[in-house]
Amino acid sequence: MNGDESVSAVHLVPARDWETWSATNDAVIIDVREPFEWAMGTLPDSTLIRLGSLPDELDELHRDRAILLVCRSGNRSGVAAEYLVRRGFGTVANLTGGLVDLGMA
Numbered sequence: 001m002n003g004d005e006s007v008s009a010v011h012l013v014p015a016r017d018w019e020t021w022s023a024t025n026d027a028v029i030i031d032v033r034e035p036f037e038w039a040m041g042t043l044p045d046s047t048l049i050r051l052g053s054l055p056d057e058l059d060e061l062h063r064d065r066a067i068l069l070v071c072r073s074g075n076r077s078g079v080a081a082e083y084l085v086r087r088g089f090g091t092v093a094n095l096t097g098g099l100v101d102l103g104m105a
Contacts, residue, residue, distance in 0.1 A: 010081040011093035013068060015101035018043065025066035025091060032071050032080045041104050043070055051076045054083060066091035072105045074098040 013021045022029060029046035031038055038048045049057050051071075061067065067084060069077035074096045081094040099105040 009085045009092070010078070011091065012096045013093045015095055015097040015099075018068065018070075018095055018102075021093060022066075022068050025068075025093075027066035027068045027091075027093070028062070029068045029070060030061075030080070032069055032076050037072065037105075042099070046070060051080055054080055058087060061089070063089050066093070068093045068095060070095045070098065072098050073100050 011021070021027065029043050031042045031046045031048050032051040032054065033042075033048070034050060035048065042048070049060075061084075067081075067089060069080045069084075069092070071077040071080075074094060075098075077098065078094045078096075081092045084092045
């Protein structure tokens, strides 16, 4: 699999649609920012797993459950989403525009 294939498998969820996408897919929401950023606010019911810690946390994630990844602008969460897809996770999405587009950052 090359990089282009993994990118196409990542769902891109506009910030305004996060609640609908999450509910429709019964998604787990993972915030990949740093703890100090997390402390400033995040999406309801999200879990903090720093981008740098993601490789160590793979066994804690359910491969058969949808995952919505979140960060400040959508860049780190995009990297995380591609990483999970390459490791065999099924339904993985990136919150495009991140918390900035929701006025939370």
